[in-house]
Amino acid sequence: MQRFIHITLFMVAVIGLAACDQKPVVQPSGRTVKIGIVAPFTGTDRAKGNEGLKGIHTAMQLMPYLQNGDAIKLVLEDDGNDSVRSVKALKKLAATDKVSAILTLSSSGPVLKMADVADDYKTPILALLATHPDITRNNHFISQFPFDDDFQGTVAAQYVRDELLMDRAAVVINPESAHSRHLGAKFAQEFQTLGGRTTNMVSLSGDTDDYESVVKRVRRKNPELVYLPIRAKAVIRLVQIAGKMDWHPQAMVGDGLLSTVLTKYRKEARLLDGLLASDFYAHQAPLSAYGKRLKSAYKGNATTYTALGMEGYALLVNALNRCRDPADRACINRMIRSTRNFTGLMGRISIESDGKARRPLFVNAIHDGHMKYVVKVY
């Protein structure tokens, strides 16, 4: 009898403890809340849109409902990473589909155009990839989920100066990309402020430019590092040409590039051995509990875009949950911009009232064809 009582008490305790750990089950309310997605699902940048969408879908598996039981419905708009189409998509989602909020996986250029009209539609937009600092300027409805190029450029310059202890750096930019122009300029400015010397500031646009002459021009000034906030394909070509000239300077690139290399240009990854990159994530960095759940839910190799999709969706749902009426766009916008210490995959994310994100930056490197985590900057 005594043993029976002991066993019963033990069982009760175990069940009690297990129950404490259970999250309350959400009862579907029968209502739907719409979230718009503007992304390049076609065209040269389709990887960004499709990979990001995979992340959103994965996070959605874990959180298909709001806490009030409203089902979440995604409304997809393909903008092909084109500014005109982005604005059209914004208009449609805001006016016709009446979405509660928009997640965009487009680059800085299209999002800057959306920023011009964002206040007209008064629909909260969370930009998941665009890092240009002007995106949050002059509007109240676009918030940035990644760190911006000011932070990225500053950290890159500091890392090169203080950790690599290099004095001379060249910068190659794509003048057609607002992101590239700004990031390159910020890096150069900060590097000089820190006592370094920018040997060259070279423009390289499209496939038509003479890459060889660009490499020769840069090499002539003998920089220790070349900062390359340009497209992955262009980086690979430059490195190939430099290699043929038996010139192997340290190179550093901007956010998301390693992901593109490892997904689209896997074969060339070894060619880029030693390449440094600032990024939002690192493969070997410790994951948060939420990160672990997402990782086990996601089948396949997650890229930076996938991870941003996962985190961005979760942060938006968090903001929606904090509003009594999930259709109240003003409230959602306010909640997005008052997110504090939201636990992402590998660290905490805060969105300030000006729409800027505060989140850690990782410096990664390509080592033996794989991404290797070097440092994390808060």
Added chain:
Amino acid sequence: MTNYVSSALFVYTPDTKALIQRLQANSFGTAVTPVAIDDLLQNPQERLAGADHVVVAGTLDVIKQVLQFAREHAFSVGILPGETQKDLVRSYDLPRNLDAAVELALRRDAQVMDLILCNEQILLFKGAVGRVPLIDTPGAVNRPAMLVSAFKKFFGLKLLGFDLITAGGRRIETAACGCMILQHHVGSLASRLISHDSSLTDGMVSLVVAAPRSVVAYLRFLTRILFTLSAKHKRLPAAIGYVRSARIEITSETELDVFIDGRRATHTPLVCRTLPGAVRINIGPDLKEKSKGVRHSAERIDVDHLPKGKELLKARKQQKVPFFSYASEERFRDLFTALREDARINGAYLVLMVLSTLLATVGLYLNSASVVIGAMLLAPLMAPIVSLAMGLLRSDGMLARNSILKIMAGMAIALGAAALVTLLFADKPVTPEMEARLNPTLLDLGVAITAGVAGAYTKSFKEILQSLAGVAIAVALVPPLAVAGIGIGRGDLHFFSQAFLLFSTNLVGIILASAFTFRVLGYSPVIRGKRGIATVALFLALIAVPLSLSYDRIVQKRIIEKSWKKERFLVNGKYLIIQRARLSRRGGKELIFMDILARDALTRDDLMKFKQKIQTNFNRKLVLRVRTTYIP
């Protein structure tokens, strides 16, 4: 040159009738006359008249019947083994191939061999009495299969009383789970154990007796067999006895079935005797070669490992084989004398305790590991702790009480001496050697348990140098005790409590581990002092809670300290590189000591922002201690 018999009878059964043609068509010039076994049994005199050589193929019973006739009619025997008669093939070195078997069976060079009769029944290779799980395990199987087979047979094993009487009149009274009678049997562990000492013509019956006195002994034997499977054993393992005599009479406490050559044939009492040179059999060339030069040997009795005297009485009383063995009386007596002596407080103990603590305290202040080790060499704490373990295990009130008093006296001296030294020092630095004793974890419990096992083990064997284990135990006790004393001297309760927790952990761990070791080594058939041991175990469980929390904290600390190596901060545009970070806990606060590299001078505002960033991103309140090195 090989000679073959000119004529032979072939005794067959319905199953082996098909071999007649094969035999008659032999190319050795032997005239073969077939005779059915039934026909032979009906008219043996007529059928065997004039027969010099008989070839037989059939069951073991048929072969034994032919051997019986061979003994009476003095003819030689060739055997054609069946496919399933593997024991026969192995024991008589017979070819598996039929042509080769026919060739061997028709040879004219039969080997003279002994015949063993057990209760007047012929034993060809082995007989088993009772349960013989160890030695009856087939030796030819692979190690994992042998292990499984040995384990399966072990369940329900019990030692029974056996009386063995040899031809020389020697009587052996013992307890065993079973025994095996062997006639040059190849293929079991038993035959492997005595293979160096058995032959076909020694005129002896070999008896292997299995008496595992405990599960532990059984497992030890099994391990030895497994790891030396290919080697022949000149020395018998602990659980085995061996008797070799021309005649052995076996009587068991209760009537037991006797299996001869794998079949239930008779029961105890059993008389096995040998008929020297009774038959001539054509055996394989290797076995024949081995049998050359073997003489009749003397009776041998090797039963030192079998239970006798009081052990025998104990063994017979038990329902089944116990898990642990008993220590021998001699060992038991020696150990108890030593432990009783160890439990008494004497002057040498007190003096050594004072000296070792003084030395440890000074060593701790000097942060000198070598001085602390010197203190451990002096410390006499092992003796009363091990005595206490035995006292609790056997519920020996006097032994336990004396031991506790001695330990308490030692503790008081150590705490007092360390506190006094601390009070005398004007400067009271906290050295890393002291800090190392302020965060006890489960790993420390591991040290204590290992030291406890070592202490009890060395105490149990006079031949082992006991000071070695004494040092191991002192490692776990003297420095924590000295640090606790320093805590008293400093008036720092946290300091004292942490070090004393470590000391208590080690003390309790050593006592329990020592008690367990004594139990395993057979110094106590049961845990008599259940209440005492339960109290110690309860203490251990209680101590394990803070230790486990502390262990988790240390793991977290290591993770954090490691992760900091890759952490950087951008504070007010200033880039801070963390070179090293060390997390520490003092007075309930978490302190982080950081060495950082920075290019620009850090202001108070920078440091505040830096602290905020740490607290935000790591979700913990940390007291920051920063040492900055500026990058030129």
